[in-house]
Amino acid sequence: MPQHSSLSGRDVHKIVTLALRCVEVDDIEPFNEQTTLALHRPPSPEFRHFIAPHDETIIGYAGVEIVGEAAGVELAVDPDHRRRGVGRALLREVVASLEAEITSLKVWAHGDLPAATALATSEGFIRDRVLFKLSRDLEGFEWPSSWPSSTAGNWPRGTGPAVSLPAGVSLRDFEVGEDEDEWLRVNAAAFAHHPEQGRWTIEDLRARQEETWFDPEGLLVAEDADGLLGFHWTKIEGGVGEIYVLGVDPRAQGTGLGKTLTLAGLAHLATHGIHQVELYTDESNARAVELYRSQGFGIARSDVQWAKRLG
Missing domain, CATH: 3.40.630.30 (Gcn5-related N-acetyltransferase (GNAT))
Incomplete structure (x- = not known):
């Protein structure tokens, strides 16, 4: 062969x-x-x-x-x-x-x-x-009653708890040509122990930016005076939305930023007419699985990696 x-x-x-x-x-x-x-x-x-x-x-x-x-x-x-x-x-x-x-x-x-x-x-x-593939329909999703002032004005609102950001933190869209190095730094820190995601290089990032589905407005970043703190990269393809990559810098973990970024990305997808959202996360990542399950995501599929020692 x-x-x-x-x-x-x-x-x-x-x-x-x-x-x-x-x-x-x-x-x-x-x-x-x-x-x-x-x-x-x-x-x-x-x-x-x-x-x-x-x-x-x-x-x-x-x-x-x-x-x-x-x-x-x-x-x-x-x-x-x-x-x-x-x-x-x-x-x-x-x-x-x-x-x-x-x-x-x-x-x-x-x-x-x-x-x-x-x-x-x-x-x-x-x-x-x-690796779990999680999925949910956004119909009936409990949207927050209000969003931070730095977010888009047309995001959906509901009866859920208001969303806030840590002091000094704001949300904005990714800026192509400006944010790549900071994004790679946060991605590497957030996924330091991940066998694939944490190894991304500038070539890996640019390859995704060249894809037809890439939209910088769908890559939300959180920052403070010291730089990027986290991001939620959404993806829309074939009428389905995806939580493509969600990462939080270790210095911001435990602040609730991950949940806020998750909700912000879902709101962005909803404003683009998306009803079905999916994502992938490791079974062993109990914190992430718990976060997504608490937001109504269910397991749609499991992928298995098989290993063998050689030599």
Whole structure:
């Protein structure tokens, strides 16, 4: 099965087609945003592509990102070619190519499907991490009775407790070309122990800014005289809103800023006609899960990361 450091435009199209076929059958996207963006990137020693070709199509794909002595993998097989050993062959090819370089391999299984569980366990992987997809309808949401004076005047109001900000703190929209460094600093601090989010670079940030869904007005930032304190980055795509990234600088944690930012982002989505909102958070992040569950979010799906020691 061929391994590539970069892909041709034709192969990218075939892999995107493969992903769409998986969505049609499984109702779950097989690849996360990082893998999808990597399809279009130039060659990099940190990312490798494995494909299973068949005639003029690609029936299996695995994207591998290497970080130090560990690697993460996302893998998908065309629904018409499953149960024929394609996924197992792809996974074994990835292991064989990396076992001299890394000590840990982790594979995402989106949706926690039985077939993925069977493949992972039979190849010696253990259940290592669970990512929840949470969702709720904004109909009937208990909006606050008032917002801080620095916020937009058309945000919804209801009968809930008034929202306030810590003294000296204000909310505003992200300013492209001005806030990138501060945003990266807060993001790294807020997600210092997160295996993916905390490693974002300026290239990762700019890649998202180039996406068609990016809207600086949907990236709300909180600041005081000393700089950014937190942010709520919302996303609208396909008529669905998302709490894309919500982060609070450690110096502002425990002040209630996270809850205020959450409500502000939801209000922004509501003013843009969004009714359904979703987000992703780790099962192990009890504080975040408790915050979102308290605001009416329920678990819509679980993604599982499987891990195996190599070498």
